[in-house]
Amino acid sequence: MNLNKKAATKEKKKKKKLVKGGDDSKIANNKETSIIDKTLSDLSDEEEVLEGNGDKVETSAQHKKDLEKIRKADPEFYKFLQEQEADLLEFNESDEESENEEDEETPKSKEKMDQTGKPKLTIDKNTGRQVFDRNWYEYLEKGLNQEDVRHNNVKLAVAAFAACVARTGADVTPPQWIINDEKVFDAVVRVCFSDVGSLIYKLLGEKDVKTEEEDIGADQTKTKRGGKINFKHWRRYSKLAKEFLTSLLRFLNEIQSHTVILATLKTMIPLVDLYGQFAKLNRLLIKTVCRIWTRKTLDCRVIAFVLLNKIVKRDADVFAHVYKTMYLGFVSNARHVSSETWSLLQFMQRSFAEMSVLYPDIAYQYAFTYIRQIAIHLRNAQIGKKRKDLVQTVYNWQLMQCQYLWAQVVSKSYGTIGADALRELSYPLAQIVIATLKLFPSIRFLPLRFHCLSILIQLQVNCDIYVPTLALGCELLPDLLTLSQKKPRLGKGVVKQIDMDSQLRASAQQTEEAGWRQSIGDTLFRILLQASHVLSAHPSFPDVVLPITHKLRAFCKECRNPDFVRLYRSLLDKLTQHSNWTLSRLSSTTLDLQESTTLANAQERLTDPSSPVAQYHAQFSRVWKMRAAALQRNDSLQTKKEMKPKEVTPKKEEKEIEVTSTEKESMKTSQPANKSKVMKKKQSKRNGVKKPDSTLTDQVLDLNEMEWSD
Known part of the structure; x- marks a missing residue:
């Protein structure tokens, strides 16, 4: 307050002098005020420069040095400042502290959005890492959609995808970011799958592929695409590309959903050239994709094979490694075979x-x-x-x-x-x-x-x-004849269809089943018919089939199974008809076994879908397809039943009727003296009586025939 009063009195004296001094005093005063304004502006500019550069020199000390320079250079001006602007000379450190407090308040208000326009940073309390939230995703999406590819935006996307990989449970070092929101996780994965690969290619620049041609024949050449591809900016952005490829491979190893596996494999297909730049990553990729090719669903296996095919076509040097890995994977997964696999x-x-x-x-x-x-x-x-x-x-x-x-x-x-x-x-x-x-x-x-x-x-x-x-198949007829001579012990009235494609051996119990024996006879008939159909258009068919017909005729005479006799007798008739049909077609032509052209012409004449064996095979092909479809439906229904949760039945005590103590006593007194005979009678009754249905809860049962439990 004292300083303000002094300044007010000085202003009054100044006005009086200006009135008395006239024009000369005005000119002098104008010069002095211009000098003051200039000095003040220079001081303020110096303070801004000091603040902008972030120097650690105190503002008060610098201000005193500037005033000392003014006193030595212009003593009259310094005297004028003492009289007119004493506040400038009496610099107080408390004022500096108050200004610093005001300056400190402005960054807090700007934490939500910094100078570059990035979202506010939040730290996770548990891990101490930066949280990648929805605001950061929106910022990332805008940056990736720009026409000009920026390294910082792609780097942020790769870092966010690394956080997604850590969220899946991969054993990796904790990344810079952490994602706690599932929706943000899905959004980041989608945008990385769709955009990051192409953006990395843009950052690396155009590729220059060097090819080497190898002559493998007179009419064919094959291009070998091996080695690394020359990108323009490979040294600058190779580390970023390796980080994304590594994260993508770890993500593929951790996920289990077949839809996500499909999306990941489709993302990797355009990146095969980048994986080829890193030998270790390429080998790990082959190992992972071969595992998917051998263990996952059919759609995943198809995309995995497409990826392996592209890897091999790009570089022939990795073919041997891929070939061995695929074979070993096939053998290891062929131990157990079922109708589903x-x-x-x-x-x-x-x-x-x-x-x-x-x-x-x-x-x-x-x-x-x-x-x-x-x-x-x-x-x-x-x-x-x-x-x-x-x-x-x-x-x-x-x-x-x-x-x-x-x-x-x-x-x-x-x-x-x-x-x-x-x-x-x-x-x-x-x-x-x-x-x-x-x-x-x-x-x-x-x-x-x-x-x-x-x-x-x-x-x-x-x-x-x-x-x-045909001859090898007829060697199995004695085994079928042995089975037909013995009557089946199990399943006499019911013939269950069995899938013989998923069997290698039968147990002793299965050989006694009527359904298994029926399946054996049908399968052998199918093989003989297929082998006959393969030779049906060959001129040597009558000669090859002649000993086969004798074996089939002997089998039909000795077989005791009427179904087998009827089935194989029809095959015998068709083979005989087709032999006569072939001989009638070839009777008008002369065959020379040394000339291939005449044999080819004869084979074309015999290739007729209306021939006896061809028509017979077409009829049974439709029957086999219908049986396969029915068997597949039965397997699917059985798997659905197995997948359904079992119904929880009430305990035995809940199903039984409660008995009071008086009723128990009356039951004890009503028992006859000769307990052994009565117990035998009751036991015989229990063996002959069906068990009560648990669903019939309202039905009154005989208490004497119930089995009581503790």
Whole structure:
């Protein structure tokens, strides 16, 4: 207050002097005021510079130094300041503290949005990390949707996705951010899947792929895409790309939902070139995708195979690693086969065959080695037939599925150019399958022998070679005749349909069931009909079928099962009709076995869908499809029943009628003296009487016939 009064009195004196001094005093005063304004502006500018640079020099000391400079340079002006503006000379540190307090209040008000326009930072109390909330997601989404790709926005997206990976439970170091909201988690994952991969490609720049052509034939060249791709800004943004690829791979290893697995695999397909830049990440990717190809649902396996196919086409050097990993994964998952997994195994066989013909020369080396391993197991089992453990090394699902697999590979090679080496494996593979068929001729292993015949038919059809499947199938007729001579002990009135595709051996109890025996007869009939249909268009059909008809006729005479007799007699009639039909077609032409053109023309004439065997096969094909559909429906209904929770039945005490103590005493007194005879009678009654239905709660039961429990 004293300072204000002094300033007011000084202002009054100043006005009086201006009135008395006239124009000269006005000019002098104007000069002095301009100097004061300039000095004050310079001081304020210096203070702003000090504040902007963040120097640690105190403002009060700097102010005193400036005033001392003014006193030495212009003593008259300094004297004028003492008279007119004493407040400037009497600088108080308390005023500085109050100004600092006001300056400290402004950042607190601006914490919600800083100078760059970023959202407010919040810290999680439990972990001490920054929380990535909805505001940050909106900021990230706006940044990623801009036309100009900015490194900071992509880096923020990669960091947010790392937080999503940590949320799934992956064993990683705690990231910078933490996501507590499930909706924010889903939104971040979606935006990273859709945008981050393409943005990383933009940051890296255009790619320059160097290709090397290798001549593998006169009419075909194959491009080998190996090594790393040259990106313009690889050194600058390679670390960011590696962080995102690593997080994406960890995310794929942790999730279990097949829809999320599909989305992740589809995101990885365009990023195959980036994974190829990092050898370790590429190997981990192959391992993870092969695991999905062998263990997940069918749609996940399809996308996984597409990804593996693209990896191999990009770099032929990783084909061997992919090929071995796929084969070992197939073998490890073929230990147990059911009707549900059969279709999945068939897809794996076809996709593995597709992979084999990409580089058939490399695939031949591994195919030869693995088929030779099967032959070694088979040889050891033949040497010691009496040892059951050696027989079990061959008679199991893994070895049988491997034979199915290599039959599919060899069959695929016959339609591929440049796969001559794989075609040469058809003969040794057929010999291995025939030896497996004849290794242990037991009735209990009839399903396994049917699988061997199916593999041989597959080789015969696809590889255009002759395999004596009809003769091998007729060798199983004595076993079927043995089964028909004995009456079944179980299930005489009910014939249950059995899926023979998911069986290798039968138990002793199953061989006594009528349903299993019926399935054996139907399956053998199906194999014989398929083998006949394969040879139906060949000119040698009458000669091949002649010994078969004799065996079928002898079987029909000795068989005691009327269903089998009726079924196989119809097959015998159709084979005889087709033989006569073939001879009538070939009677007007002369065949020369040394000329391939005449044989091809004769085969074209015999390829007629109206032939007896062709029509017969078409009729039963429709029947087999209907049975397969019915069996699949029954399996689905059974699985649904198993998945339903069991109904909780009330305890036995709740179902029984409560008995008072007086009633118990009356029951005791009413018992006869000879307890042993009465107990025998009651026991015989209990054995003959059905158990009471728990649903009939209102029904009154005889108390003497109830079994009381504590």
